[in-house]
Amino acid sequence: MNFLITGGTGFIGSALCxxxxQQRHHIVVKTRYPESLGLEMTGVTSLSEVSPDQRFDVVINLAGEPIANKRWSAVQKQKIVDSRLDTTEEIIAFLKNAKTKPAVLISGSAIGYYGTGATDAVIDEFGAGDDSFSSTLCAKWEASALAAEVLGIRTCLLRIGIVLGCGGGALQKMIPPFRLGLGGRIGTGTQWMSWIHLHDLIAIIDYCISDNSVHGPINCTAPQPVSNQDFTKALGKCLKRPAVLPVPSLAIKALMGEMGTELLLAGKQVRPVKLEAAGFKFKYKELGAALTSVL
Incomplete structure (x- = not known):
């Protein structure tokens, strides 16, 4: 098939590409760094370089400024928003002019959509958001992507949890202190961590491509979310290191501000209710097996 992908050089996108x-699909990647792509892919810096006559079966939108790389100043927050909305709007404009519409648009989002309010309730795809930055960002991003439905294009919104995989993501930042024996729970440790193995995330994308009945928001998380305290214990056990040095909430707030409060101190029990009801099979349901696979 013919694929158009944005964000194809990021942590998730590079694994997906x-x-x-490997499946011999034809891929066009919109990226700021086309020279970094392999010979088996075509890189463009703008969709204006792609002819409206070119047919794509699937469009996958994963582009966006990394949300956890820098403290959230007003400038950085605007950069995070613009990087997602501008790319999505560029895709919608391209699709409006495309002579042949793709069968499906698969667009990124995150479980940050559900906000930061403390609760132990199970969150399915009908869960509501709030006025936090993460939630409003995801809501705007999803609304922009849903413009494809007006064009008759099936649209899937991937509300992605904490992705565990090699060479990037949350684990890349967590492992060094744990290897030094400096790991431990964050804050109270009671906040939920809704995670997913990179292998299963790519399998979900495959599922969205092949099953024409799948559309709308999809929780991309493993069936067994854990508390932060249980996550750090499992990581310490996997690395054969202690996980007994907690990071106080006050330290997180002082060092990272709003970003630390939303991304590290808040968390909800998000479950893949729609996927499980549809019969999707996860390879990694249990955290210990997922960590062992990655590490």
Whole structure:
């Protein structure tokens, strides 16, 4: 099939592109760094370089400024928003002019959509958001992507949890202090961590491509979310290191501000209710097996 992908050089996107290349699909990647792509893919810096006559079966939108790389100043927050909305709006404009519409648009989002309010309730795809930055960001991003439905294009919104995989993501930042024996729970440790193995995330994308009945928001999380305290214990056990040095909430707030409060001190029990009801099979349901696979 013919794929158009944004964000194809990021942590998730690069793994996805490698997977699709193995299946001999044809891939066009919109990226700021086309020279970094392998010979089996075509890189463009703007969709204006792509002819409206070119047919794509699937469009996958994963582009966006990393949300956890820098403290959230007003400038950085605007950059995070613009990087997602501008790219999505560029895709919608391209699709409006495309002579042949793709069968599906798969667009990124995150479980940050559900906000930061403390609760132990199970969150499914009908869960509501709030006025936090993460929630409003995801809501705007999803609304922009849903413009594809007006064009008759099936649209899937991937509300992605904490992705566990090699070479990037949350684990890349967590492992160094744990290897030094400096790991431990964050804050109270009671906040939920709704995670997913990178292998299963790519399998979900495959599922969205092949099953024409799948559409709308999809919780991309493993069936067994854990508390932060249980997550750090499992990581310490996997690395054969102690996980007994907690990071106080006050330290997180002082060092990271709003970003630390929303991304590290808040968390909800998000479950893949729609996927499980549809019969999707996860390879990694249990955290210990997922960590062992990655590490």
């Amino acid at each position: 490698a997977h699709l290349c």
